[in-house]
Amino acid sequence: MFESAEIGHVIDKETYEAEVPALREALLEAQFELRQQQRFPVIILINGIEGAGKGETVKLLNEWMDPRSIEVRTFDQQTDEELARPPAWRYWRMFPAKGRMGIFFGNWYSQMLQGRVHGLFKDPRLDQSINGAERLEKMLCDEGALIFKFWFHLSKKQMKARLKALADDPLHSWRISPLDWQQSATYDKFVKYGERVLRRTSRDYAPWHVIAGVDARYRSLTVGKILLEGLQSALKRPRIHPHKVSAAPLFPSVDQVNLLDSLDLTQQLDKDDYEEQLITEQARFSGLMRDKRMRRHALIAVFEGNDAAGKGGAIRRVAAALDPRQYDIVPIAAPTEEERAQPYLWRFWRHIPARGKFTVFDRSWYGRVLVERIEGFCSKADWMRAYGEINDFEEQIADAGVIVVKFWLAIDKQTQMERFQERKEIPFKRFKITEDDWRNRDKWDDYRAAVGDMVDRTSTEISPWTLVEANDKRWARVKVLRTINQALEEAFEKSDKREKKLQKRKR
């Protein structure tokens, strides 16, 4: 994999100086066009051997292009805000907006390579990370991002010579960190695992480019030309407008029976039972949130449902059990300008709770496979791939200890009509009913189909959907709280078991 990079490519000064001006001009043009189109972001990943010219090349790119639309990001020590959240959060918060370029030093690849080289974990975990990186990049590319992955290479001999030369030069010796020397000792491992990573993550949509690092002119020209070509061809890609596809279910069930038909919407609680059970569940919830095991977890509750199904009321009963300092409620409406300039999931990643905290999403990332699918706000390809992306997303946050509980509050068409009428009549509820609600009602069957597909494709063991019979608000509220409590208790029990196993192993 690195053979070609070790044969010693060299570009002479004349050739270099003859080629650079035109290359630079073309890069500036492309960068300008990128900024004008504001159609996609560019993400450049910088990895490889120390001393192979990573820093120098990035510096050069900043000089060749307009540094005002380039963001260079390093990811070394995690801050405590980052440590309190799933590992990918730190990358998500740093993604460049459409029209801009982000150069990521010390990205997900360096993290997995360091971990494997230093024996923090073995091949299976490495392969998991590789798989995660692949899915992340696939999603970014599907969202339009242009990704360049550069591996700067040196042979072992070249690296040692380079480090020595730097160390001997008083002007540059400060640039060698203890880490660099350490890498000299782990070169073989680093290259071995590097190869594994490159092999598995070089994909048509985001291939690796191995750059021979020994000659500065060669590597600069090579990187510049790869960037230019990639940029130019991406800029020429036709703009894809979301097809206004009809919202047919993926594979409508032959007998027309939908998951939602299986709900017994007549279930209800009388007032006394309700009040007793509500208080019990609220007290239980409040206790669980104060449990010290909660410090290792975070909680997310997602509320979706028919219009007027009582999401707001249920959320209020959940919140009422807690001190308002413990939770955040994030209402999801149309994305803002800054959110539209990022991949779809970005606006949810930014609200991921820190450990110990609780976030309620009033509507959520499922908008893509519900309203966006039905209204044609995105292409069929977009919402079709969203199921997988959402599963990946939920798996990532679950792996970091986030407990995700998802509710679909279901009512029947008659109940909805009664509630719409009621809202129109009661003054302080009138703001709860809008034109959109009536329009959505006309699409009742489309939603029914979309909900069926959503649950089939995204109700997973790590993050199951709970369908809530919500014709009776009391029943719904108690069921919501009880479900959250069960999820917390199960998660705590699992933590306990894991803890005990670890304790045993230590003995």
Place this chain on the structure above:
Amino acid sequence: MFESAEIGHVIDKETYEAEVPALREALLEAQFELRQQQRFPVIILINGIEGAGKGETVKLLNEWMDPRSIEVRTFDQQTDEELARPPAWRYWRMFPAKGRMGIFFGNWYSQMLQGRVHGLFKDPRLDQSINGAERLEKMLCDEGALIFKFWFHLSKKQMKARLKALADDPLHSWRISPLDWQQSATYDKFVKYGERVLRRTSRDYAPWHVIAGVDARYRSLTVGKILLEGLQSALKRPRIHPHKVSAAPLFPSVDQVNLLDSLDLTQQLDKDDYEEQLITEQARFSGLMRDKRMRRHALIAVFEGNDAAGKGGAIRRVAAALDPRQYDIVPIAAPTEEERAQPYLWRFWRHIPARGKFTVFDRSWYGRVLVERIEGFCSKADWMRAYGEINDFEEQIADAGVIVVKFWLAIDKQTQMERFQERKEIPFKRFKITEDDWRNRDKWDDYRAAVGDMVDRTSTEISPWTLVEANDKRWARVKVLRTINQALEEAFEKSDKREKKLQKRKR
């Protein structure tokens, strides 16, 4: 100041239950209207004696109103990302957007009171903090924010009784932290300094409301009614549209001589001198940025100037001295939707560099007194008060060790014309010239006047303006770098002196 709050207000259950439904409904209505108008944010500060019902009241407000547009924020331990930036940064990042409500527990007042009560500093520092709070709130209100400040009060006797009751109740004893007991010991001091703070920061635009905390029904009704009245009257305030005021200088100088006339724009450097001096200054800059004293500082460079004055080129020469991982370049264009929903300075606060880092602003907060003033994008009142707000802002960040260097790159009208022509002709520069540039050129004299006022009003000892003669690009670039270097050296020397003093005192 607290007398009325100690006489023992009580509301009986009947009165309470009779009044709450209507109050709640009206609050919901007002909140809805707030969200619809999206015209201003509501900031609610919660302070006062422990045990006086702060938490309970906030919980109740969340129950009465729609919690989905309320954000409850606590500010206890600073995170390391917050510690690396000026103290106010943590508040700025949490301000609610227009149309939303933010409840701030543990705000700037609690921080200054804790500090004074525990003897971390004396009255002069307290008064500085008070003054800072006043200016912050004045600015927020001028930007449209509606601020409520509640001081929940208990007499010493009431507080002791309350803490004891809580401790004895097994269901509630967890709610008393060691801090609460500590406050019991420091009650007198807390009230004494509390009074000083309230007295000085109760202003017409953001008065304090002292709430008698002993009776839950009394305090709930009181807070609810104050909120309701404040909200309703703010919602009725007429919308102020920015007046398209003519951009006359504040007090045009009688002889028509402007500060910019005092510049000798013929100054220049020949190529050899330029190259030598540029390399020298870049090396000096690179060394200073690696100086270990830089870890206590951050650096901000602001670039303003005539169109085509060479800001981009100067920024490139500054950046070229550094590793791209050390700096961020923030180009300032029209604010995004999220930025428009916040006070004017918010979009600059979000880019304040962490300690050790460097941020270049390509155009800046001075847009308000330049383009916004001239184009009438804000009212005369807005840009008039901006001078003071900007000075406050720069003082705050300077106090936290941020070194601010500000450049106005000045060229004459003839030079600008030549550069515009050149840009039109050279293909890869064509994107640098837009319709706006020609329009701005027609307003040359307005800008001249605005720059004069800007420098007169915001060139301060802690953050002086440097006017850069930029007809000759070489001269300008060297002057920019040299000025930055001098600013860094001065700041380091000051740090050294302070350090030495501290060392002496310790001996």
